[in-house]
Amino acid sequence: xxxxxxxxxxxxxxxxxxxxxxxxxxxxxxxxxxxxxxxxxxxxxxxxxxxxxxxxxxxxxxxxxxxxxxxxxxxxxxxxxxxxxxxxxxxxxxxxxxxxxxxxxxxxxxxxxxxxxxxxxxxxxxxxxxxxxxxxxxxxxxxxxxxxxxxxxxxxxxxxxxxxxxxxxxxxxxxxxxxxxxxxxxxxxxxxxxxxxxxxxxxxxxxxxxxxxxxxxxxxxxxxxxxxxxxxxxxxxxxxxxxxxxxxxxxxxxxxxxxxxxxxxxxxxxxxxxxxxxxxxxxxxxxxxxxxxxxxxxxxxxxxxxxxxxxxxxxxxxxxxxxxxxxxxxxxxxxxxxxxxxxxxxxxxxxxxxxxxxxxxxxxxxxxxxxxxxxxxxxxxxxxxxxxxxxxxxxxxxxxxxxxxxxxxxxxxxxxxxxxxxxxxxxxxxxxxxxxxxxxxxxxxxxxxxxxxxxxxxxxxxxxxxxxxxxxxxxxxxxxxxxxxxxxxxxx
Amino acid sequence: xxxxxxxxxxxxxxxxxxxxxxxxxxxxxxxxxxxxxxxxxxxxxxxxxxxxxxxxxxxxxxxxxxxxxxxxxxxxxxxxxxxxxxxxxxxxxxxxxxxxxxxxxxxxxxxxxxxxxxx
Numbered sequence: 001x002x003x004x005x006x007x008x009x010x011x012x013x014x015x016x017x018x019x020x021x022x023x024x025x026x027x028x029x030x031x032x033x034x035x036x037x038x039x040x041x042x043x044x045x046x047x048x049x050x051x052x053x054x055x056x057x058x059x060x061x062x063x064x065x066x067x068x069x070x071x072x073x074x075x076x077x078x079x080x081x082x083x084x085x086x087x088x089x090x091x092x093x094x095x096x097x098x099x100x101x102x103x104x105x106x107x108x109x110x111x112x113x114x115x116x117x118x119x120x121x122x123x124x125x126x127x128x129x130x131x132x133x134x135x136x137x138x139x140x141x142x143x144x145x146x147x148x149x150x151x152x153x154x155x156x157x158x159x160x161x162x163x164x165x166x167x168x169x170x171x172x173x174x175x176x177x178x179x180x181x182x183x184x185x186x187x188x189x190x191x192x193x194x195x196x197x198x199x200x201x202x203x204x205x206x207x208x209x210x211x212x213x214x215x216x217x218x219x220x221x222x223x224x225x226x227x228x229x230x231x232x233x234x235x236x237x238x239x240x241x242x243x244x245x246x247x248x249x250x251x252x253x254x255x256x257x258x259x260x261x262x263x264x265x266x267x268x269x270x271x272x273x274x275x276x277x278x279x280x281x282x283x284x285x286x287x288x289x290x291x292x293x294x295x296x297x298x299x300x301x302x303x304x305x306x307x308x309x310x311x312x313x314x315x316x317x318x319x320x321x322x323x324x325x326x327x328x329x330x331x332x333x334x335x336x337x338x339x340x341x342x343x344x345x346x347x348x349x350x351x352x353x354x355x356x357x358x359x360x361x362x363x364x365x366x367x368x369x370x371x372x373x374x375x376x377x378x379x380x381x382x383x384x385x386x387x388x389x390x391x392x393x394x395x396x397x398x399x400x401x402x403x404x405x406x407x408x409x410x411x412x413x414x415x416x417x418x419x420x421x422x423x424x425x426x427x428x429x430x431x432x433x434x435x436x437x438x439x440x441x442x443x444x445x446x447x448x449x450x451x452x453x454x455x456x457x458x459x460x461x462x463x464x465x466x467x468x469x470x471x472x473x474x475x476x477x478x479x480x481x482x483x484x485x486x487x488x489x490x491x492x
Numbered sequence: 493x494x495x496x497x498x499x500x501x502x503x504x505x506x507x508x509x510x511x512x513x514x515x516x517x518x519x520x521x522x523x524x525x526x527x528x529x530x531x532x533x534x535x536x537x538x539x540x541x542x543x544x545x546x547x548x549x550x551x552x553x554x555x556x557x558x559x560x561x562x563x564x565x566x567x568x569x570x571x572x573x574x575x576x577x578x579x580x581x582x583x584x585x586x587x588x589x590x591x592x593x594x595x596x597x598x599x600x601x602x603x604x605x606x607x608x609x610x611x
Contacts, residue, residue: 137577144584147584156596159588159591166585166588167585177537178540184544
């Protein structure tokens with residue numbers, strides 16, 4: 001049983017997805033999906049523990065030895081990302097039933113759980129696999145289900161947003177496919193570990209350079225790096241609240257993982273950053289994205305769209321850390337992957353609660369929230385503090401490491417950019433808090449969200465503070481994984 | 493020069509198709525035409541993979557006596573998967589277009605933008 005954990009991680013939600021449809025009753029499907037994702041969470045916890053204790057786990061699919069067969073390879077990096085994805089998916093699902101009941105038509109609710117699990121399985125698959133082509137297949141499984149999930153939104157603009165995401169997402173995925181094809185052409189292998197070893201001999205060819213370019217651009221589209229982020233604001237804004245909370249917390253993080261995996265494990269740090277001006281390309285884009293998206297989000301009347309732009313800005317921080325090409329920068333990025341998942345998951349759940357009671361998430365709906373929905377309001381405030389990066393929150397930890405990494409390289413302007421980004425976050429979070437605190441509610445009297453929404457919300461908010469104070473787990477894993485990636489990351 | 497062009501003509505076809513498809517996706521305002529462009533774009537990648545699998549002088553990868561050079565079957569198998577993914581994407585895109593048409597009454601990008609601004 002324990003030996004089969006890597007495949008169980010992916011196959012559990014994958015098989016459970018169609019079963020949801022057989023169950024028919026939304027509540028039953030929800031319970032079932034919740035149990036399955038909790039099981040997946042348990043599996044990823046066990047995997048991380050095993051990797052910590054015994055090093056890299058290599059699982060041969062169907063008993064075919066790599067590099068001929070497909071290998072699932074769990075090391076510290078993907079065990080960590082698996083844990084992030086499955087814990088966020090489970091916590092969001094905890095509150096899904098209440099919100100979905102209100103936001104999605106009755107006959108589509110079981111489909112929601114089925115698609116949710118399918119998307120979840122796809123994301124886990126991307127992370128668990130050690131085969132480059134398998135990454136593409138799982139990427140498309142998760143993307144296709146995401147497009148359908150977004151289209152479940154009530155607003156007709158959700159359809160338009162899903163269509164735009166589909167076009168851009170497919171171009172991104174096809175770029176990755178072209179890149180993998182070029183790599184296969186030069187090395188004759190698809191196994192990541194094998195690729196990493198064989199690529200050294202051919203790394204001066206233009207074919208490998210083309211592969212590099214296609215893969216970097218393709219993954220940048222998927223992770224919404226400025227200026228390839230155009231699909232994101234609409235997709236997040238018009239998707240049902242729970243879908244937004246789920247994909248904001250997981251999908252872009254998994255794309256970041258794919259980028260890190262290709263840059264550091266397959267191409268290797270010396271190829272990506274030594275041979276090519278990747279840092280000179282990624283860092284300016286990250287900075288422009290960070291500053292412009294933060295500025296744009298200040299003036300958004302729709303709070304969901306404001307947080308969506310803030311997500312683009314946060315991706316800027318993550319890519320900034322990757323672009324530094326140093327162990328400390330990578331540590332900051334990996335920390336922010338987990339930390340941003342927690343804060344954005346929490347904030348979007350708070351908006352789900354507001355939408356549940358007030359019927360929308362425009363700035364007007366937030367008026368007087370401190371009196372009508374105090375628990376939701378304070379959760380939003382605390383999540384917002386984490387987004388800004390106030391000490392004792394996780395947001396502070398990752399920004400601290402990012403600043404340390406910039407100082408280590410002597411890049412003082414970057415330090416200023418990070419601080420300005422935080423100040424802009426004060427403005428856009430502050431605007432909502434101000435309206436919530438001073439505004440007059442339309443209907444006075446307490447109208448708190450139901451406990452089923454408050455529990456997952458407060459779990460995430462509490463996690464924002466717990467991991468902001470006790471940083472042993474996150475920093476320990478991120479530092480080890482970064483050090484190991486910088487050392488080539490293919491050996492062991 | 494000419495010889496090199498001709499001997500790699502399959503790759504030139506791939507590049508031309510890829511650019512044509514990509515151009516349609518970017519330049520066309522009609523949602524259905526965009527999907528068609530996307531299909532051409534994806535198909536070029538399929539042809540690329542199949543080209544990669546060709547081994548000069550090799551036959552179909554079926555064990556027969558007297559033949560010992562085979563084309564590489566792996567890219568073909570990979571691209572079967574990618575074709576399935578492509579079909580799923582097209583189907584989903586067209587389904588979305590139908591629903592967009594129902595909700596907006598149009599499948600022209602410019603019209604959709606105007607109608608969204610009105611409400």
